[in-house]
Structures are given as C-alpha cells and as structure tokens.
Amino acid sequence: MASRDDIKFLSNPNLGQQKKKYCRFRRFGIKHIDYKDPDFLLQFVNPQGKLLPRRITGNSLKYQKKVAVAVKRARHLALMPYVTDLLK
Amino acid sequence: MNNYEVTFIVDPVLSGDEIKSTAQAYEEMLKDEGAQLVYTDEMGLKQLAYPINKRSSGVYYSLEFKSENHAIIPRLELALRRDERVMRFLSIKLDKYGVKYNEDKRNGLIGKKRSSDKKAKPAAAAKPAPAAKPAPAPVATQAASEEE
Numbered sequence: 001m002a003s004r005d006d007i008k009f010l011s012n013p014n015l016g017q018q019k020k021k022y023c024r025f026r027r028f029g030i031k032h033i034d035y036k037d038p039d040f041l042l043q044f045v046n047p048q049g050k051l052l053p054r055r056i057t058g059n060s061l062k063y064q065k066k067v068a069v070a071v072k073r074a075r076h077l078a079l080m081p082y083v084t085d086l087l088k
Numbered sequence: 089m090n091n092y093e094v095t096f097i098v099d100p101v102l103s104g105d106e107i108k109s110t111a112q113a114y115e116e117m118l119k120d121e122g123a124q125l126v127y128t129d130e131m132g133l134k135q136l137a138y139p140i141n142k143r144s145s146g147v148y149y150s151l152e153f154k155s156e157n158h159a160i161i162p163r164l165e166l167a168l169r170r171d172e173r174v175m176r177f178l179s180i181k182l183d184k185y186g187v188k189y190n191e192d193k194r195n196g197l198i199g200k201k202r203s204s205d206k207k208a209k210p211a212a213a214a215k216p217a218p219a220a221k222p223a224p225a226p227v228a229t230q231a232a233s234e235e236e
Contacts, residue, residue: 031185034193035178036095036131036150077095077178078136078146 021058025066033066035073038080042087044071049084089154091126091187092161096168096177097146100133110173111149117167123155127194140175152182152190 024030034040044052044059044067051071054064074080081087094114098107111128118125131148140146161179168177182190192198 032183032189034189038137073178073180075137077097077148077176078138078140079134081137084137 023058023060023063025063026060030063033063033070035070035077036079038074041067041071041074041080045080045087047085047087049081049087089156090158091152091154091182092123092179093150093152093182093186093190094164094168094177094179095148095150097136097140097148097175099141099173099175100143100145100147102173106173107147110171111151114149114151114164114167117164118151118153118155118160121155121160121163122157123153123160126152126154127190128152143175146175 025033044057046052051068054061057064057067059067071080075082096114098110100107102110111130115125115128129150129152131150133145133147135145136143165177165179168174189198
C-alpha cells in the first residue's frame with residue numbers, strides 16, 4: 001500500500017514551469033557569427049525566412065544584432081532566401 | 089593592418105578553367121595591390137536561394153586578406169562590379185573574432201569539420217589495431233611454418 005510519502009503531488013510540479021531562455025552566444029562563448037553558414041542561421045528565422053525576434057530566440061541584444069547582420073549578408077549572397085515559404 | 093574578406097559568386101555557365109582563372113585574377117590583383125592573401129576558400133558550386141541573372145546556381149569563392157591600405161576595397165569592388173563573370177559579391181572587414189573564427193575553421197575546430205574530426209579519431213584509433221594485427225600474424229605464420 002502506498003504510504004503518505006509516496007504521494008506528494010497530484011500533478012507534475014514542473015509542468016507549468018517554462019524553461020528559462022538564454023543567449024547561446026554568451027553561454028557557449030561564440031564571438032563571431034558566420035554569414036557563410038546558412039544552416040546555422042536557419043535557427044534564427046521563421047518558415048517564411050523572416051528574422052525571429054529576441055523574445056523568441058532569447059539572444060542578448062548584442063548578438064541578436066550580429067545575427068541580423070549575418071542573415072542579411074547571407075541573403076545578399078543568395079545563401080538564404082529573402083522571401084519563401086516552408087523553409088525548414 | 090586590417091583583415092578583409094571578399095566573397096563572390098562566379099557564373100557557373102563558364103568552363104571550369106574560366107571560373108578558376110576568374111578567382112586567380114582577383115588573387116593576383118590583391119597581391120599586386122600589396123595585400124597579404126591569407127586564404128582562398130573555394131566553396132564550390134552551390135544552389136542559389138533565389139535566381140540571380142536567371143541562374144539558379146553559382147560557384148562561390150571567398151578570399152581572406154590583410155591590407156594596410158583601405159583604398160584597395162573600392163578598387164576591388166569596382167573591378168568586381170565591372171566583371172560580367174561575377175554575379176554577386178560581398179566585401180566585409182573582419183574583426184579579431186572573425187579572424188580567429190576563420191583560422192579555427194581552417195584548422196577544423198568549428199562546425200561540420202569537427203564531426204569529421206570525431207570520425208577521424210576512431211579511424212586513427214582503429215588504425216593501430218589493424219597494424220597490431222598484422223604484426224602477430226607473421227609470428228603465427230612462422231609458428232605455422234615451424235609446425236610444418
């Protein structure tokens with residue numbers, strides 16, 4: 001028979017908690033964002049090829065700006081599309 | 089001394105020699121202008137994300153160089169703009185992190201090359217094992233011959 005200690009919570013207490021977002025560039029010490037690597041930059045755009053906001057990527061302002069520049073350079077060199085659909 | 093990087097797309101319709109000579113022409117131009125060429129990255133034929141000049145693919149080249157003289161960039165850009173073989177170009181100034189990044193990438197410390205290194209390591213680890221195997225083999229054959 002289950003003792004009182006076994007039943008602590010009715011539901012998973014971690015259920016409602018959101019994972020804290022973080023800036024991957026700061027955390028992993030990435031200093032330079034390469035515009036020639038479209039696979040990496042794909043993480044920062046939505047399926048239409050638009051840049052995702054900082055609110056969603058969690059990047060710090062400094063690196064979000066660098067990401068934006070890198071994506072724009074990649075677009076100029078036709079490594080990434082300006083407009084598309086069903087990217088990713 | 090500043091570090092620069094010029095990436096350009098060469099028309100893929102040209103023959104292989106013409107494409108190579110285009111890239112070499114710019115390398116030589118940079119050398120003539122007194123720039124120190126650090127690295128020439130042949131990124132090869134890639135599919136374009138959108139058509140440029142009604143072409144759907146292009147041959148990418150990236151030249152990294154050092155130069156004391158920044159007047160080199162307008163001259164280089166003018167030459168690239170006038171060149172019909174070049175479909176698109178981008179010249180940027182690299183900061184110290186960019187220089188380090190490119191250096192690391194060349195040494196295979198970054199990105200996809202790292203996974204190949206990981207693959208290479210087990211291969212290197214595997215190599216001594218087959219090397220070790222043939223070594224006992226002659227002994228075994230000797231033993232076999234002795235037995236005979």
